[in-house]
Amino acid sequence: MSAPALSSDAVIGLDSARFAQHLSQRAYLPAWWLEAKKAAFNQFNALPMPSRTDETWRFSNLKGIDISGFTLPEDPATQIPNHTRFPQTAEIVFSNRQVVGRSTVPAELAAKGVIFAPLDEALKTHGDIVKQYFQKHPASLGSEKFVALNTAFTSSGALLYVPADVEVALPFVVQHTLTGENVAAFPHTIVVLGPRAKATLVEFFISGGAANERQLAAGVNDLHAAEGAQLTYVGAQHWSANTLAFQVNSIVAERDARVLSLNLHLGGRQCRHESNSRLLGPGAHSEMLALTVATGAQEFDQRTLQTHVAPHTTSNLLYKNALLDTAKTIFSGLIIVEPDAQKTDAYQKNRNLMLSDTAEAHSLPGLEIQANDVKCSHGSTSARIDAEQEFYLRARGINPVETRRLLVAAFFEEVLEKLENEDLHVALTGLIASQFKR
Amino acid sequence: MSSLEIRSLYVALAATPDKPIVKGLDLTIKTGEVHAIMGPNGTGKSTLSKAIAGHPDYVITSGDVLLDGKSILEMEPDERARAGLFLAFQYPSEIPGVSIANFLRAAVQARLAEGEELDATAYYKRLYSKMDLLKIDRKFTSRSVNEGFSGGEKKRCEILQMAMLEPKFSLMDETDSGLDIDALRIVAEGVNTLKGGELGVLLITHYQRLLNYIVPDFVHVMYDGRIVKSGDKSLALELEAKGYDWVKTELAAATA
Numbered sequence: 001m002s003a004p005a006l007s008s009d010a011v012i013g014l015d016s017a018r019f020a021q022h023l024s025q026r027a028y029l030p031a032w033w034l035e036a037k038k039a040a041f042n043q044f045n046a047l048p049m050p051s052r053t054d055e056t057w058r059f060s061n062l063k064g065i066d067i068s069g070f071t072l073p074e075d076p077a078t079q080i081p082n083h084t085r086f087p088q089t090a091e092i093v094f095s096n097r098q099v100v101g102r103s104t105v106p107a108e109l110a111a112k113g114v115i116f117a118p119l120d121e122a123l124k125t126h127g128d129i130v131k132q133y134f135q136k137h138p139a140s141l142g143s144e145k146f147v148a149l150n151t152a153f154t155s156s157g158a159l160l161y162v163p164a165d166v167e168v169a170l171p172f173v174v175q176h177t178l179t180g181e182n183v184a185a186f187p188h189t190i191v192v193l194g195p196r197a198k199a200t201l202v203e204f205f206i207s208g209g210a211a212n213e214r215q216l217a218a219g220v221n222d223l224h225a226a227e228g229a230q231l232t233y234v235g236a237q238h239w240s241a242n243t244l245a246f247q248v249n250s251i252v253a254e255r256d257a258r259v260l261s262l263n264l265h266l267g268g269r270q271c272r273h274e275s276n277s278r279l280l281g282p283g284a285h286s287e288m289l290a291l292t293v294a295t296g297a298q299e300f301d302q303r304t305l306q307t308h309v310a311p312h313t314t315s316n317l318l319y320k321n322a323l324l325d326t327a328k329t330i331f332s333g334l335i336i337v338e339p340d341a342q343k344t345d346a347y348q349k350n351r352n353l354m355l356s357d358t359a360e361a362h363s364l365p366g367l368e369i370q371a372n373d374v375k376c377s378h379g380s381t382s383a384r385i386d387a388e389q390e391f392y393l394r395a396r397g398i399n400p401v402e403t404r405r406l407l408v409a410a411f412f413e414e415v416l417e418k419l420e421n422e423d424l425h426v427a428l429t430g431l432i433a434s435q436f437k438r
Numbered sequence: 439m440s441s442l443e444i445r446s447l448y449v450a451l452a453a454t455p456d457k458p459i460v461k462g463l464d465l466t467i468k469t470g471e472v473h474a475i476m477g478p479n480g481t482g483k484s485t486l487s488k489a490i491a492g493h494p495d496y497v498i499t500s501g502d503v504l505l506d507g508k509s510i511l512e513m514e515p516d517e518r519a520r521a522g523l524f525l526a527f528q529y530p531s532e533i534p535g536v537s538i539a540n541f542l543r544a545a546v547q548a549r550l551a552e553g554e555e556l557d558a559t560a561y562y563k564r565l566y567s568k569m570d571l572l573k574i575d576r577k578f579t580s581r582s583v584n585e586g587f588s589g590g591e592k593k594r595c596e597i598l599q600m601a602m603l604e605p606k607f608s609l610m611d612e613t614d615s616g617l618d619i620d621a622l623r624i625v626a627e628g629v630n631t632l633k634g635g636e637l638g639v640l641l642i643t644h645y646q647r648l649l650n651y652i653v654p655d656f657v658h659v660m661y662d663g664r665i666v667k668s669g670d671k672s673l674a675l676e677l678e679a680k681g682y683d684w685v686k687t688e689l690a691a692a693t694a
Contacts, residue, residue: 387494392531395491396545396599397519406544410535410582 013071014153014184016041022072022153029120030127036134040151047145056142059330059362060301064270065244067146070184070216072153076100077179077208084430086423088202090116091173094156095208096183101175113163116172119188122159129161133192133222139250139276141303146218146246146272150186154220157188160201164194164226171200171234171424176219178239179208184216191222193229193257200232202424205247207240207267217245217268225257227281232260234424236431239267241296248274251288255281255310262419264428265292265300266435276305279313279341288317289415293408293435294327294359304333306348308341308374317348320415322408323359332364335378339370348378353411355385355404405436440506440522440606442467442638447501449482449489455497459485461663462501467638469606474641474649476674477660478682483642484528486660487609491525492518505606520549522606526596526613532584538595539565539579542602549603568601572628590621597628607638614648626651646678659685 019041023034050057050065076095089109093101105116115126123130138147158174178185191201207215217239225231231253239245245268253259265271277286292300306315321329331350352361363380385407393403409429416425449460460482467473477483489496490503492515502509510518519525533541542565547556569576572594584592593613600608610629614622629652633639641652649657649671657674659667661682666689667673677685 386531389531389533391493391515392527392533393541393544394515395493395519395525395527396541396603397516397548398544399516399548400514402544402548403516406536406541407533409540410533413535 013069013182014149018072019152022155026120026155029123030131032131033123033127037152040148044145044148044152047148049145050142054142056303058332058364060272061270061299061328064299067149067216067244070182073097073178073180073183077177079208080177081206081208084427086427087170088173089168089170091175092116092118092158093175093177094118094187095177096179096185097156109166109168112166113161114166114168115159115161117159119157119159119190120155126159126161129192130159130190133190133224135220135222135250136224137222137250137252137276137278139248139274139305141248141274141276141305143246143248143272143274147220147248150188150218150220153184154186154188156185158190160189160191160199162193162197162199165196166194167198168200171202171421173202173204175204175206177206177208178215178217179213180215181213182215185219187217187219189221191231191233192224193226193231195226196228197226198230200234200421202234202236205235205237205239205245207238207243209240211240212242213240215240215243217243217247219245219247221247221249223249223251223259223261225253225259227255227257229254229257231257232419234262234264234419234428236264236428237267237271238431239271241267241269243268243271245271247272249276251275251277251286253277253279253281253284253286256283257281258285258287260287260289260418262289262291262415264431265290266431268298270299270301272301272303274303276307277315278307279309279315281310282312284310284313286315287418288315288319289418290319291412291415291432292319292321292329293324293432294321294329295324295435297326299328299330301330302332304348306333306335306346308335308337308344308346311340311342311344313341314345315347318415319350320353320412321351321361322353322355322411323361324355324404326356326358326360328360328362330362330364331380332366333378334366334368335376337369337371337374337376342371342373344371344374344376346374346376350380352380352382353385353408354382355408401436405433408432408436440469440638441504442607443504444490445502445504447486447489447503448499449485449496450499452495452497455499458499459663460489463660463664465658465665467607467640469638470635471656472633472639472641472652472654473656473658474643474654474674475658475660475665476643476646476677479644481660482663483660484611487525487611487640487642490609491515491523516548519603519605524600524603524605524608526600526608526610528612528615530584530592530596532582532587534582534585536583537580538583541583542599545599545603565602568598571631572598572601573624574598589616590618590624593617593621593625594628597625601628601632605637607640609640609642611642612644613641614643614645622648623651646674649674661685661689
């Protein structure tokens with residue numbers, strides 16, 4: 001069976017005319033950026049849609065990937081749903097493509113050179129930084145066409161730049177809100193931490209309107225931790241129940257840097273998430289975490305790559321899925337150890353909690369080792385809820401829905417506690433709990 | 439005053455419904471009373487308590503259980519609990535990742551009306567006072583439910599839950615098993631402060647020892663799925679002195 005044939009002409013609203021308009025509205029931005037967008041738009045049109053024969057799309061519902069009929073939202077929504085509040089350093093809130101809320105970076109941090117700005121503004125004021133890190137290391141895990149679409153149309157997203165030796169305790173927050181029928185979002189966020197810097201960025205992806213609005217989201221991140229930096233990134237996705245979403249993370253850790261990424265997947269109809277960690281210097285570590293609550297007929301398709309380039313690098317991946325109803329998850333992960341990366345210590349684990357007999361979890365772990373002195377392992381498990389635990393909670397008067405919520409929270413706890421941030425932990429737990437309302 | 443009536447109850451494992459374990463058991467408990475069911479291992483004591491609580495492994499093949507005159511058999515386990523039943527487990531489940539505080543909070547919240555929010559300050563105040571009563575360290579609240587607990591800690595945690603949930607009837611399944619004397623005394627003190635006017639207790643035990651600390655109003659001997667002898671607390675002492683073989687012999691003589 002072949003994939004549905006889709007030419008760019010079928011992409012009503014995101015066609016050449018709309019792209020030309022998008023570009024002309026951004027004439028004030030650097031020429032290199034506009035050129036990159038043009039190249040990306042051409043690449044988007046040139047690249048084929050995913051097909052059955054693509055190993056990177058194995059098990060994915062290709063029929064569900066219908067990107068036609070979407071357009072860019074013109075106006076911000078009047079009502080913006082708010083994520084759970086928690087202590088933060090600064091925040092940028094997008095409604096559709098416009099910044100509707102923004103708190104300034106504290107003067108003391110600004111004086112040290114911390115930059116936190118919407119992408120279009122950062123392109124004007126700090127174009128050199130954006131240019132240096134924008135898609136420097138593309139993830140290349142199958143969604144190249146949608147990454148190209150993102151580059152072509154992106155205008156929302158942010159740059160967070162924290163210079164050497166600056167540590168920021170409280171998280172920076174970027175919220176993307178998409179409201180409207182048949183509209184698309186193309187967020188692109190770049191986080192750059194200088195040597196020995198430390199910071200956390202939390203990004204929310206939320207639909208603002210009716211629960212069933214048909215939407216498209218194609219988001220990209222570039223996360224870069226220079227020598228000895230400690231970067232924490234949290235992406236919390238709660239798109240509408242009829243959203244087709246792609247999100248592509250690119251993570252780079254240089255010598256002795258430590259990156260923790262945690263992606264929380266709740267909303268959407270069909271969501272593809274790709275994450276590629278590159279460990280470029282000795283002592284670098286990447287902690288790759290994901291939590292998914294898959295309900296109804298949702299599909300979550302997660303593809304990962306842990307690339308060990310330098311010796312003495314470590315990575316630990318833990319993706320946990322809770323599956324209900326007829327939901328489907330796909331996890332496909334690969335660890336690549338390059339020839340120079342001796343003494344690599346890499347771990348990859350996908351754990352699925354099956355709360356329904358009709359849910360479907362696919363797991364495709366993989367190793368590709370080109371060095372001879374390494375420690376690598378992977379594993380995947382699928383388990384049902386423990387019947388005795390379930391009865392114990394029910395015997396205390398806790399109803400079936402709340403019992404499931406508690407047992408899923410228990411299953412997720414191992415991942416959430418790695419954040420070592422109680423406020424954020426509580427906020428994410430609250431977001432997860434919202435999936436278990438009767 | 440509330441009542442829990444067990445009428446001609448037959449219970450089997452759901453997997454083998456034609457092999458009854460409890461075989462026509464009758465018993466009525468009123469709030470304020472403490473009943474002890476004693477009996478040899480394998481006689482159906484634990485099966486009885488789990489079936490009343492609604493454990494899915496067991497099926498009630500005939501008879502009824504009435505709480506204040508209303509059958510509970512069509513109720514889900516959580517509905518039975520909210521109606522006022524409490525099962526103190528012989529082997530409480532460990533639930534890594536769920537803290538005692540969150541677990542009890544969910545259980546207390548479950549008893550509030552739809553839309554009513556728990557008063558967190560009052561909840562913690564009450565929780566801490568009950569913990570003090572049961573000599574449970576307050577640090578326990580952040581620990582996962584029963585995870586890595588000693589036998590005594592698990593049983594105290596059961597009593598803490600009972601204290602917080604204020605049931606009408608508590609079915610205590612071998613609460614004394616695995617406890618040393620100190621732990622037994624603390625657990626018994628806890629039960630003793632809770633029993634009385636508002637609570638009826640069904641103590642299931644193999645040993646008389648517990649009854650030195652929690653004095654029953656009635657003692658029943660269970661054998662082969664039925665109550666074969668009932669009496670006051672002196673029956674427990676008689677059993678201790680003569681052993682269960684005495685009951686078996688007496689029963690054999692009666693049916694001969």
